[in-house]
Each structure stands twice: as structure tokens, then as C-alpha cells.
Amino acid sequence: MLEINDLRVSVEGKQILKGLNLSVPAGEVHAIMGPNGAGKSTLAYALAGREGYEHEGGSAKLLGNSIIGLDPEDRAALGLFLAFQYPVEIPGVAGMTFLKTALNSMRVARGQEELSALDFLKLVRERLKSLGIDEAMLKRPVNVGFSGGEKKRNEVLQMAMLEPKFCVLDETDSGLDIDALKVVADGVNALRSPDRGMLVITHYQRLLDYIKPDRVHVLASGQIVKSGGPELALQLEAEGYGELLKETAA
Amino acid sequence: MSATAETIADVEKLGDRYKYGFVTEIESETAPKGLSEDVIRFISAKKEEPDWLLEWRLQAYAKWQKMTEPNWAKLGYPPIDYQDSYYYSAPKQKDAPKSLDEVDPELLETYAKLGIPLKEQEMLAGVRNVAVDAVFDSVSVATTFKAKLAEAGVIFCSISEAVREYPDLVRKYLGSVVPQDDNFFAALNCAVYTDGSFVYVPKGVKCPMELSTYFRINAENTGQFERTLIIADEGSYVSYLEGCTAPMRDENQLHAAVVELVAHKDAEIKYSTVQNWYPGDENGKGGIYNFVTKRALCQGDRSKVMWTQVETGSAITWKYPSCVLQGDDSQGEFYSVAIANNMQQADTGTKMIHMGKRTRSRIISKGISAGRAQNSYRGLVKMLPSADKGRNFTQCDSLLIGDKCGAHTFPYIESQNRSARVEHEATTSKISEDQLFYCRQRGIGEEEAVALVVNGFCREVLQQLPMEFAVEAQKLVGISLEGSVG
Numbered sequence: 001m002l003e004i005n006d007l008r009v010s011v012e013g014k015q016i017l018k019g020l021n022l023s024v025p026a027g028e029v030h031a032i033m034g035p036n037g038a039g040k041s042t043l044a045y046a047l048a049g050r051e052g053y054e055h056e057g058g059s060a061k062l063l064g065n066s067i068i069g070l071d072p073e074d075r076a077a078l079g080l081f082l083a084f085q086y087p088v089e090i091p092g093v094a095g096m097t098f099l100k101t102a103l104n105s106m107r108v109a110r111g112q113e114e115l116s117a118l119d120f121l122k123l124v125r126e127r128l129k130s131l132g133i134d135e136a137m138l139k140r141p142v143n144v145g146f147s148g149g150e151k152k153r154n155e156v157l158q159m160a161m162l163e164p165k166f167c168v169l170d171e172t173d174s175g176l177d178i179d180a181l182k183v184v185a186d187g188v189n190a191l192r193s194p195d196r197g198m199l200v201i202t203h204y205q206r207l208l209d210y211i212k213p214d215r216v217h218v219l220a221s222g223q224i225v226k227s228g229g230p231e232l233a234l235q236l237e238a239e240g241y242g243e244l245l246k247e248t249a250a
Numbered sequence: 251m252s253a254t255a256e257t258i259a260d261v262e263k264l265g266d267r268y269k270y271g272f273v274t275e276i277e278s279e280t281a282p283k284g285l286s287e288d289v290i291r292f293i294s295a296k297k298e299e300p301d302w303l304l305e306w307r308l309q310a311y312a313k314w315q316k317m318t319e320p321n322w323a324k325l326g327y328p329p330i331d332y333q334d335s336y337y338y339s340a341p342k343q344k345d346a347p348k349s350l351d352e353v354d355p356e357l358l359e360t361y362a363k364l365g366i367p368l369k370e371q372e373m374l375a376g377v378r379n380v381a382v383d384a385v386f387d388s389v390s391v392a393t394t395f396k397a398k399l400a401e402a403g404v405i406f407c408s409i410s411e412a413v414r415e416y417p418d419l420v421r422k423y424l425g426s427v428v429p430q431d432d433n434f435f436a437a438l439n440c441a442v443y444t445d446g447s448f449v450y451v452p453k454g455v456k457c458p459m460e461l462s463t464y465f466r467i468n469a470e471n472t473g474q475f476e477r478t479l480i481i482a483d484e485g486s487y488v489s490y491l492e493g494c495t496a497p498m499r500d501e502n503q504l505h506a507a508v509v510e511l512v513a514h515k516d517a518e519i520k521y522s523t524v525q526n527w528y529p530g531d532e533n534g535k536g537g538i539y540n541f542v543t544k545r546a547l548c549q550g551d552r553s554k555v556m557w558t559q560v561e562t563g564s565a566i567t568w569k570y571p572s573c574v575l576q577g578d579d580s581q582g583e584f585y586s587v588a589i590a591n592n593m594q595q596a597d598t599g600t601k602m603i604h605m606g607k608r609t610r611s612r613i614i615s616k617g618i619s620a621g622r623a624q625n626s627y628r629g630l631v632k633m634l635p636s637a638d639k640g641r642n643f644t645q646c647d648s649l650l651i652g653d654k655c656g657a658h659t660f661p662y663i664e665s666q667n668r669s670a671r672v673e674h675e676a677t678t679s680k681i682s683e684d685q686l687f688y689c690r691q692r693g694i695g696e697e698e699a700v701a702l703v704v705n706g707f708c709r710e711v712l713q714q715l716p717m718e719f720a721v722e723a724q725k726l727v728g729i730s731l732e733g734s735v736g
């Protein structure tokens with residue numbers, strides 16, 4: 001579903017992704033772990049098409065379509081969703097308006113009818129309920145003054161609303177207390193399906209207790225240096241990156 | 251459909267940035283080109299005005315001839331040749347229409363295209379509960395909902411009609427807030443104004459509906475000089491909205507309006523403007539020169555005036571809706587969104603003159619610059635010695651889209667009373683790449699993302715508009731920023 005081959009990306013003239021290979025089949029959840037500054041968020045932004053993330057080589061395909069060079073909104077329309085490590089505040093724009101604009105833009109891009117105000121409201125309420133989120137959150141401007149946990153929950157709500165084909169979650173677990181972590185994980189798990197793929201970036205094995213990954217990859221210095229099953233995460237938790245990086249450097 | 255999505259769809263359908271840029275083919279009657287005493291006499295005669303009004307016009311003309319065009323604003327434009335314009339143009343019609351059925355169908359069609367239904371039946375069918383006076387070029391063509399307003403005792407008609415029907419009221423208040431020689435453009439307006447709206451709300455009456463005037467410049471080479479006078483008597487309330495459009499023309503057209511508001515004891519006036527005159531093309535060709543004097547006198551104790559403006563059009567905007575806070579405990583508010591894109595230039599703001607005790611004013615200004623536009627906020631807050639415990643709060647935010655435009659802030663504060671307090675806050679920022687990327691990642695196209703973020707930036711102001719117009723204004727924000735990114 002997601003096929004990345006020898007991807008090279010630079011930011012401000014500095015190469016951060018240095019020939020990255022990764023393949024996530026439909027229906028699978030893969031985790032990416034790796035030390036700070038390894039390039040995990042860079043990978044997420046490069047996939048989403050953020051300006052300033054220069055493509056210098058290699059390929060990235062979503063469902064067989066090359067996404068290199070596409071505008072962010074076109075990648076979103078293809079089904080790519082990024083839950084941000086640091087969700088952005090948009091003053092003055094109510095969450096409800098934001099969601100509705102996003103959903104309808106997406107529907108139009110996919111050749112579907114826009115949802116009427118009523119159908120939209122029905123859908124939002126359904127999603128809010130299943131995620132256990134209070135509707136009041138959507139009356140407030142997007143992410144403005146939200147606590148860290150609220151911001152992350154808002155990301156998961158948007159994900160549930162937009163029903164993407166492929167989700168990249170960038171440290172969606174960081175800053176969450178145990179209960180919030182469960183809510184977020186339940187939300188993510190509810191979206192697991194045979195025709196959806198996920199890439200979960202995290203520092204903590206803890207999240208992977210709730211969201212069981214099919215594969216775990218270690219990203220270091222702009223490359224995937226090791227891949228394995230869920231047990232790899234346990235090993236990293238126990239040993240840290242030190243041993244592993246020494247091993248791969250050798 | 252969200253407002254912003256609709257905007258994009260609308261624009262795409264039209265395939266053109268300025269959707270009001272059509273010309274109505276209609277026969278009109280015009281005064282000879284240029285400005286002279288004779289032209290003023292012609293206008294006055296056409297309107298069958300009483301002698302005092304002709305005299306008043308001629309007096310203003312004499313003053314105007316001795317005045318010079320102001321040049322202190324941060325605006326650049328070639329000199330205006332005041333002899334190269336027509337000062338009167340009226341759609342030809344045998345007699346003034348007595349009812350809407352007599353209004354030329356072409357005209358009604360024009361207003362329908364603009365989205366302003368003038369037919370009362372349509373309005374009663376639930377479109378909007380708004381009474382409309384439509385001014386086409388120089389004359390007022392229709393005022394809807396007259397009967398319902400009359401029942402409440404509210405007078406809402408064209409100012410020409412008011413001169414005929416309520417001469418005492420007009421004579422008492424005309425020029426009482428903005429003196430003839432207040433400034434160059436106001437003096438010009440006094441001399442040649444052709445029509446506009448008149449509102450009188452009697453004591454204790456809450457006007458039962460929104461009042462609205464739609465101004466449209468249609469004829470070529472024609473200046474539009476409208477004159478609006480609103481009087482809210484003791485304890486009354488009225489909310490009034492003006493909208494403006496003009497066809498696309500290569501030449502610049504002059505618009506110099508004067509608006510006077512008088513609020514008596516405990517009265518409240520809400521005056522909203524959605525200004526969308528033709529802004530000219532991307533290269534600065536054509537567009538309206540908009541030189542407007544708007545002032546309110548909060549004459550009575552506890553009176554209140556609130557100006558809300560959404561200024562998206564015009565090649566040049568020179569406009570400072572002001573409040574003279576004379577009554578004790580009177581209040582003035584100014585909420586403004588000014589958008590300048592491409593080659594547009596805007597120099598706009600307000601004046602709050604505090605005279606009475608405990609007078610309060612509040613200024614919220616949101617300026618958005620894009621393309622190669624220049625956008626200036628210019629505001630004066632003045633506390634006179636009598637303004638004990640006067641209070642002002644000013645918040646002035648500028649947003650830049652791209653790096654070829656400019657935003658400027660000129661706040662003037664003069665305090666002559668030590669118990670008065672004036673607060674001023676200002677920010678300037680570039681539209682945030684983070685915000686745009688976040689929106690786009692969620693599937694929102696770039697232009698729509700800009701419209702959404704800018705609407706958020708302006709929210710505090712837009713939410714002051716009467717509900718009927720808020721959606722329209724939001725769309726306008728999106729349309730006027732078309733082509734500003736990418």
C-alpha cells in the first residue's frame with residue numbers, strides 16, 4: 001500500500017532522509033521508533049508534501065500512485081492522513097467549521113457529493129460518541145488553548161471523520177495520560193481494517209501494548225536500520241538504541 | 251456547503267474574480283460633463299429641490315474651490331481631473347416609480363444578479379427580513395418594505411424623497427455632523443451629491459427589521475456621491491447595512507460619499523458596510539477611488555454607535571468612520587476588516603473623539619495585505635479635557651500574505667484629561683505556513699485554506715455583522731484574496 005524506495009529528502013540544504021526503504025502492506029500497522037532527530041517527523045512531513053522538504057531522489061507510492069511532487073491536498077485526497085506531532089492552532093476557526101470544510105473538500109476531490117449540514121452533524125456526533133469526546137471541543141477554535149491530550153484526541157477525531165486509506169501517526173501518544181492513551185489507542189484500533197494501512201511513530205513500547213504492530217522498524221540517521229516483529233520494540237525498550245546502532249554501524 | 255467551499259465554487263462557476271463586474275444596458279440621463287455652478291443647478295433642478303438646498307450646495311461648491319485635495323494618506327494615484335467626470339446619471343424613467351411594479355425590469359434584474367431581491371413578495375417569501383433602498387448610479391430606485399416600517403413610525407426613504415416629504419428634519423440635520431468644509435471630498439459631496447438614504451427612528455422605537463442600502467455605480471465615467479443621514483431619536487434602535495458594487499471598467503471612477511449619524515439620548519445605531527467596489531485588475535488598471543467621510547455624533551447621554559466595515563473592494567480606499575462622543579457615558583465602537591490585494595491601496599481607520607464623561611470607545615481593526623497592495627490603519631483617539639474617566643481600547647492586527655505587500659499602522663493618541671485611559675495593542679504577522687499546511691493536509695485546497703485562516707483572523711469583526719450578511723462577507727473575504735498565494 002505504501003511503498004518507499006531509496007527516499008532522499010533534505011531540509012534547508014541538509015539531507016535528513018538518506019535512502020530510506022519501507023513497505024507497508026494494506027491491513028498492516030507498522031511502528032517506527034528511533035532516536036531524537038533521526039528523521040521520523042521528516043519522513044511524515046515529506047510523505048504529506050510539506051513545503052521545504054526537498055525531494056532529492058527515490059520514490060514514494062501510495063496505492064500505486066507516486067505522491068512525489070503532489071500538493072498536500074492532493075495527497076490527502078488520495079487517502080493520506082498525518083496526525084501531527086504538534087497539532088497547529090487556527091485562531092477564530094471553529095473546529096466544526098474546520099472539519100466540515102475538510103470533509104467536504106475531500107469529498108469533492110473524490111467526486112462525491114458534499115454532505116448537508118444535517119448529515120454532517122449526524123456523522124460528527126456519531127464519531128464524537130464512539131471516541132468519547134465532548135462536542136464542546138468543536139465549538140472552540142481549532143486546537144487553540146487545547147491541552148496536549150486534547151490536541152491529540154482532536155487529531156484522532158479528524159482521522160475518524162476523514163476515513164483515510166493510510167494514516168501516519170507522529171507521536172500521537174506523547175503527552176497523554178494513561179486514560180487518554182487508551183482513548184486514542186481505541187480510536188486508532190477502531191480504524192484498523194484490511195484495506196487501511198498505518199504507520200505509527202513512537203518512542204514508547206507502551207503505546208504498542210495497545211496498538212499491536214505487525215512490524216517494527218528502527219529509523220536512525222535517515223535510514224531504516226533494522227526491522228522486526230513486535231519483539232523488537234520490547235528489545236529496544238530494554239536495551240535502548242546504543243547496542244543496536246553500534247551493531248548496524250559495524 | 252461551507253461558506254468558503256461555496257466561495258470557491260462560485261468563483262469557478264463565474265470564471266472571473268469580480269462577479270459584479272457586468273454592465274447593465276439601460277438608457278440614462280446625464281448632466282453635462284464636468285463641474286460648475288450650472289451643473290449643480292442642473293442637478294438641483296432635476297431633483298426639484300427647494301431653494302435652501304440649492305443655496306447650500308452652491309455655498310459648499312464655493313468652499314470646495316478654495317480647498318486642496320488632502321495628501322497625508324499613504325496613497326499614491328495620478329491627479330484626478332474633476333472636470334473629466336459626469337456628476338449626474340439617472341436611469342431614464344418617465345416619472346419616479348411609485349411602487350416596485352413600476353421599476354424598470356432591467357434594474358430589478360441587475361439587483362437580482364447582485365443577489366439583492368427588491369421584490370417585496372420574494373422577500374416576504376422568507377429570503378431576508380431586510381428593507382432595502384437601492385441606489386443605481388445617482389438615484390434611488392426602490393425602497394422596499396415601506397409600509398411595514400411606516401407602521402412602526404420609521405422613516406426609510408431616499409434622501410431626495412426626504413427633502414420633499416420631511417424638509418424640516420433634513421434641514422435640521424444635514425451637514426450637522428460633517429460640516430460642509432470638513433474636508434475636500436466632503437465639500438465636493440455637498441455640492442454634487444445626488445442621492446442616498448434617509449432614516450429617522452422616532453423616540454423609543456426599535457426598528458423592526460434590518461435596513462439596507464445597495465449602491466451600484468453603473469454608468470461610465472460617472473462619479474457617485476451619495477449622502478446618507480440617519481437619526482435615532484431618544485431610546486431608539488436601528489441597524490443599517492450598506493453594500494456596494496460596480497462594473498469592471500478600465501478607467502478609475504470616483505466615489506465620494508458622506509454619511510452622517512445622530513444618536514440621541516439612549517439611542518443606538520449599528521452601521522455596517524460591506525464595500526466591494528471594483529478593485530481594478532491585477533496590474534492596477536481601473537477600479538473605484540473611494541473617498542468617504544463617515545461620522546457619528548453620539549449626542550445624547552448613554553447613546554451608542556457601532557461602525558462595522560468589511561472593505562474588500564476599490565482601487566483606493568480613504569475612509570475613517572468616526573464617533574464624536576458628546577453625551578456622558580456614550581459609546582463608540584469600530585470593527586474593521588480591510589483587505590487589499592494586487593495593486594489595491596487602503597488607508598482606513600477611525601477617529602474617536604471623547605467629550606462626555608465616562609465615554610468609552612473600542613477599536614478592533616484587522617488589515618490583510620496581499621499581492622503588491624499597501625494597507626494602512628490610521629486612527630485617532632482624542633480625550634478632550636471634559637472627558638473624565640474616558641476609556642479607549644484599540645486592537646490593531648495586520649496580516650501579510652506574500653512578501654511584496656505592506657502593512658502600516660498610524661495610531662494617534664491625544665489625551666488632555668489625566669483620568670482618561672487609552673490602551674493600544676498592535677500586531678503584524680505573516681500568514682502562517684504551519685496553519686496552511688495543516689489545512690491542506692486535511693484536504694483543503696490552498697486558496698480555500700487561505701480563506702479559512704483569514705476568516706478566522708477576522709472573526710471578531712465578522713461576527714459583529716447582522717447575521718443575514720455575515721455569510722456573504724465571509725465569502726467575499728475568500729473571493730477578494732483569490733490568486734494571492736501560489
Ligand SMILES: Nc1ncnc2c1ncn2[C@@H]1O[C@H](COP(=O)(O)OP(=O)(O)OP(=O)(O)O)[C@@H](O)[C@H]1O
Nearest residue numbers: 011012016034035036037038039040041042043085
Ligand atoms: N526546518 C528545519 N530546519 C533545519 N533542520 C531541520 C528542520 N526540520 C528538521 N530538521 C532537522 O532534521 C533532523 C530530523 O528531525 P526530525 O524532526 O525528523 O526528527 P525526529 O526523528 O522526528 O525527532 P523527535 O524524536 O525528536 O521527534 C534533525 O536534526 C532536525 O534538527
Ligand SMILES: [Mg+2]
Nearest residue numbers: 040041042085
Ligand atoms: Mg518527530
